[in-house]
Amino acid sequence: MHPNPPNTFSTLLAIWQLEFSRLFLTHRGIIYLITFAVIWFCILHYAVGPLAISSKPKLTWPVAELEVYWHLSFDMFPVLCILSAAGQTASDRERGTLRFLTLHCSRDMVFFGRFSAQILIQSILIIATLSSTLIMVIMRDPSLLIPGLQNAWIIALNLIFIILPFLALLALLSASFNSTRQVMVLAILIWILSATLIDRLSVYLPALDFLNYLVPGMQITELALLPPAKTFLLTHIPILQCFVLLVMGRTIMARSAL
Amino acid sequence: MNSVIHCQGLSKHFANKEALHQVSFEINAGETTGLVGPNGAGKTTLLRILCGYLRSATGSVTVLGEKPGSRALMGKLSALPQDSQFDPVFSIGKQLSHYAQLQGFSRRQSANEAMRVLELMQLQDSVNTKPDALSHGMRKRAAIAQALIGNPQLVLLDEPTAGLDPVNARNIRQQISAISDQTTFLISSHNLQELEHLCQTILLLEKGHLIQQAADRNNNSEKYITLRMAHVNEAELISIIQDMPGINSITQHQKNEFVIRYDHSRIPSLDQKLLKLLAERNWQYRHLINGQTLEEQLFST
Numbered sequence: 001m002h003p004n005p006p007n008t009f010s011t012l013l014a015i016w017q018l019e020f021s022r023l024f025l026t027h028r029g030i031i032y033l034i035t036f037a038v039i040w041f042c043i044l045h046y047a048v049g050p051l052a053i054s055s056k057p058k059l060t061w062p063v064a065e066l067e068v069y070w071h072l073s074f075d076m077f078p079v080l081c082i083l084s085a086a087g088q089t090a091s092d093r094e095r096g097t098l099r100f101l102t103l104h105c106s107r108d109m110v111f112f113g114r115f116s117a118q119i120l121i122q123s124i125l126i127i128a129t130l131s132s133t134l135i136m137v138i139m140r141d142p143s144l145l146i147p148g149l150q151n152a153w154i155i156a157l158n159l160i161f162i163i164l165p166f167l168a169l170l171a172l173l174s175a176s177f178n179s180t181r182q183v184m185v186l187a188i189l190i191w192i193l194s195a196t197l198i199d200r201l202s203v204y205l206p207a208l209d210f211l212n213y214l215v216p217g218m219q220i221t222e223l224a225l226l227p228p229a230k231t232f233l234l235t236h237i238p239i240l241q242c243f244v245l246l247v248m249g250r251t252i253m254a255r256s257a258l
Numbered sequence: 259m260n261s262v263i264h265c266q267g268l269s270k271h272f273a274n275k276e277a278l279h280q281v282s283f284e285i286n287a288g289e290t291t292g293l294v295g296p297n298g299a300g301k302t303t304l305l306r307i308l309c310g311y312l313r314s315a316t317g318s319v320t321v322l323g324e325k326p327g328s329r330a331l332m333g334k335l336s337a338l339p340q341d342s343q344f345d346p347v348f349s350i351g352k353q354l355s356h357y358a359q360l361q362g363f364s365r366r367q368s369a370n371e372a373m374r375v376l377e378l379m380q381l382q383d384s385v386n387t388k389p390d391a392l393s394h395g396m397r398k399r400a401a402i403a404q405a406l407i408g409n410p411q412l413v414l415l416d417e418p419t420a421g422l423d424p425v426n427a428r429n430i431r432q433q434i435s436a437i438s439d440q441t442t443f444l445i446s447s448h449n450l451q452e453l454e455h456l457c458q459t460i461l462l463l464e465k466g467h468l469i470q471q472a473a474d475r476n477n478n479s480e481k482y483i484t485l486r487m488a489h490v491n492e493a494e495l496i497s498i499i500q501d502m503p504g505i506n507s508i509t510q511h512q513k514n515e516f517v518i519r520y521d522h523s524r525i526p527s528l529d530q531k532l533l534k535l536l537a538e539r540n541w542q543y544r545h546l547i548n549g550q551t552l553e554e555q556l557f558s559t
Contacts, residue, residue, distance in 0.1 A: 004361035006332070014359035018348075026347045033463045060525055097344030099311060100353075103336050105360040258311035 011105050012029075015113030016120060023084075032084055039080075040129050045199075049136055060227045063146045065140070069133045070155050074220045076133060077159055079124055081166045082187045087112040087180030087251070088171050094178040099258050111253040115171045115246070119160070122167065126159045136231055156226045156230055158235075162223075165216035165241035172249030191216060216241055260287040262412050262442050263308060268317035270303055270466075270527050277303040279466045280317070285459065287411075292453030293446040295463035296555065298486040301446045302340050304463065305414050308444070309337045320411060333361045336410040338418055339403050344389040350400045351376065351385035354407060359406045375403035376431050380426075395422045402430060406437075415445045419452060431456060438504065454552040462556050470556065478508065482550040483529060487514040487541035504528070515546075517554055 019126045023029035052064035061067035089110060090099045101110050132150050137148045169190065173183040195215045202209040219234040226233065263285040270278040278300045293301050299465050306312040307319060310327020323331045342394065344353050351372050353354035376382050379399040389397055398421060405413050418429035418434075434443055434456055436459060447453055462470040488497070499508050499518060504525030508518045520528050529546060536543055 003362075004362045006360065007312060011360055014356060017359075018356050021352075022347060041540065092345065095345075097345050098338040099309070099337075099342045100344070100357065100401070101360070102311070102327075102356040103309065103332075103405075104407070105332060107327070109360075165333060255313070257313075258306075 006105070008109070011109050012113050012116065015105075015109070016117045019114065019117035019121065028118065036080065036084075036125065037077075040132065043076070044069075044129075044132055044136060047072060048133060054142070061151060063137055063151055065137045065146050066148060066151050066155060069130070071224060073129070073155075073159055074162065074217075074224065077122070077126065077163050077168045078191070078217055080125070081118075081163050082090075082170065082184055082191075085118040085122070085167055085170050086174065086184040086187060088174040090174040090177055090183050091257065093181050093256075096258075099210060107253050108250065111171065111175060111250055112246075114174075115167060115249075118167050119164070119168075122163050123156075124162055126156055126163075130156055136180050151228055154231060158223070158231050161218065161238045162217060162236045163234045165245060168242040168245035168249065169216055172245050172252065175249045175253040213237065213241070261285065262287050262322055263444065264318075265304075266318045268304075268307065268314050268319055269313065270300075270307065270315050272303075276466050278307075278314070278463075281462055281463070281466070281468045282317075283468060283471055285442065285444060287401055287442050287465060288439065290434070290443045290445070290457045291459040291461060292457035292552075293444060293461045293463065294448070294450065294453060295469075295550075298465075300466040301463055302416055303466075305337065305416050305444070305446060306339075308340045309335070311339070317543060318425055326386065327532050331479040334411045334413070335407040335414070336407065336510065336518075337414040338398075338405045342401065342417040343398070344400065346388060346390050349386045349388055350381070350392070354400070354404055358407050363408070365436050371407055375406045376400070378388050379403045380429060395426055398422060399426060399430070404409060406433075409437075412444070415443060416445075417447055418445060419449060426447045427452075450552045450556070460552065460556065476501065479521060479523045481520060481528075481548075482546070483518045483520070483532065484546075484547040484549065484551055485516045485518060485543060486545040487516070487531065490514060490541050495541070499532075502528075502531070509552065517550055 023033065029171055048065050048068045051068045061070065089098060092101065098110065106111075134145075134148050134152055137144050166187070170183060170206045173186050173190075174180075177183050177186070195218070198208070198215060202212065218240070219237045223231060223234055261284050263283075265284070266282050268278055271400070273440050277440070281300075281304065284533075290544070293304065302474060303312065307314045308321055308326055310331070310435055319326055320503055321331060322334050344350065348356075351369070354372035354375060355368040359365065363371050373382060373385060379402055381396060381399055383405060384392060384396060384400070389400070390440070392400065394546075398418070402415070415434075419430055422430065424496065429543040434445070437460040438456070445453065445456065459471065461468060492514070495516065496508050496510065499505060502525070502537075504521045506519040506521060508516055510516050518532075525531070527547060532546065535541075
């Protein structure tokens with residue numbers, strides 16, 4: 001039997017299918033999903049709901065629950081990303097599975113296929129938590145459905161942009177190291193240490209302030225102050241960070257010994 | 259004949275150690291080739307370079323006319339890499355099916371292709387089994403099945419039968435033999451008997467140097483016969499054979515095993531004469547091999 005020559009989309013589709021199976025059909029994936037659901041249940045039940053009811057909505061967002069969700073998810077999604085997407089190619093490299101894979105498709109397809117699969121998976125998780133938040137909003141006040149939907153898609157897109165450089169950083173580290181745990185620890189260290197060190201340095205040497213652009217999520221503080229319509233003004237930062245990290249990761253992936 | 263692998267002046271260093279030094283050779287389509295050499299000779303490094311897993315430091319390599327690791331080789335070149343494991347969370351069938359999909363098979367075709375290669379390795383009952391539940395030998399066979407997906411033109415096998423029981427090792431040799439007219443194999447192995455059965459050409463690597471490329475064995479008028487006896491008076495046998503016309507030499511490297519070097523133009527039917535001699539003397543023999551064993555060819559001094 002001889003197959004048709006593979007095209008980029010069919011290869012990507014095959015990689016996405018396997019990554020979705022890994023999350024939704026394997027024990028490890030289901031345990032992660034249950035943990036994710038429990039964490040978000042606690043956030044929504046004990047934080048979003050009570051805070052939204054007790055505090056007046058700020059000027060920026062018309063739906064209180066979504067405003068609380070918006071601020072909490074800035075940090076939650078990057079952390080959950082690091083926990084779930086660290087092993088994009090690292091564990092496969094460690095056990096030699098990448099050698100099998102790269103006999104059947106190119107290293108570029110493995111690298112970008114795994115990265116794009118994680119974008120899709122994280123997007124689904126973002127939409128799932130936002131939908132739960134919207135249900136809470138409707139249960140409190142059904143008239144907020146339309147403004148809620150209008151704000152929800154803005155939040156969803158912004159969160160996807162926020163996690164892009166984190167996923168790209170994980171893809172880069174995953175192409176460089178052989179262990180998922182190592183990738184996870186390094187990603188957290190890079191995220192926290194680079195933000196802290198560059199922040200401190202730029203206090204003494206303001207000329208180094210531009211280095212903040214190297215830190216994934218550096219736009220979050222500013223983003224939190226913007227009204228919904230203006231949140232897309234900062235999207236160029238994560239997109240550029242993601243692009244640079246992917247170019248570096250792709251180069252390492254192409255050159256690394258398997 | 260078309261060259262499927264062409265290496266010229268290939269060298270590779272790891273830190274201060276030279277893994278390969280100026281290795282040059284060519285393998286033609288349909289020519290099953292064995293790669294032998296002691297541990298650390300550079301066999302696995304050479305296979306890793308050919309697969310595109312490692313970059314060579316200097317020299318040129320082309321595989322099926324392409325640079326190793328090139329996208330054009332997907333589906334044409336396959337391999338059994340050393341010490342590579344499957345993903346433990348998915349069944350063997352699902353993983354092989356995934357690899358087939360990556361090569362361009364549709365979802366249904368990929369399931370059929372996975373089953374076909376598993377059947378070749380007599381693993382059809384393990385299609386839904388996860389790798390951790392398989393024995394070492396079964397995992398090795400599944401990895402060979404992986405290498406046969408889509409009938410590639412060239413397959414590189416790194417110690418395909420190491421650690422397998424004799425029955426399964428024999429099955430793998432039979433499968434390689436059966437498809438070697440459509441697929442070219444390069445087999446790295448320590449099992450010289452296995453290579454002797456399967457290969458037309460042998461590459462001998464030692465400390466990163468290609469010492470010998472043996473092909474078309476016994477091409478000259480000087481030929482060899484290897485005689486392995488059950489019981490014999492060794493001195494008497496040597497003396498009788500040595501006196502036969504056309505015999506150049508008879509040497510004994512192991513107990514009861516003799517390598518006879520003779521002039522084929524002077525004594526074309528030496529094998530028949532030997533069998534007659536053994537029958538007359540009532541000497542029991544175990545093997546009469548036309549030529550030298552591979553071990554003798556490669557390592558006799």
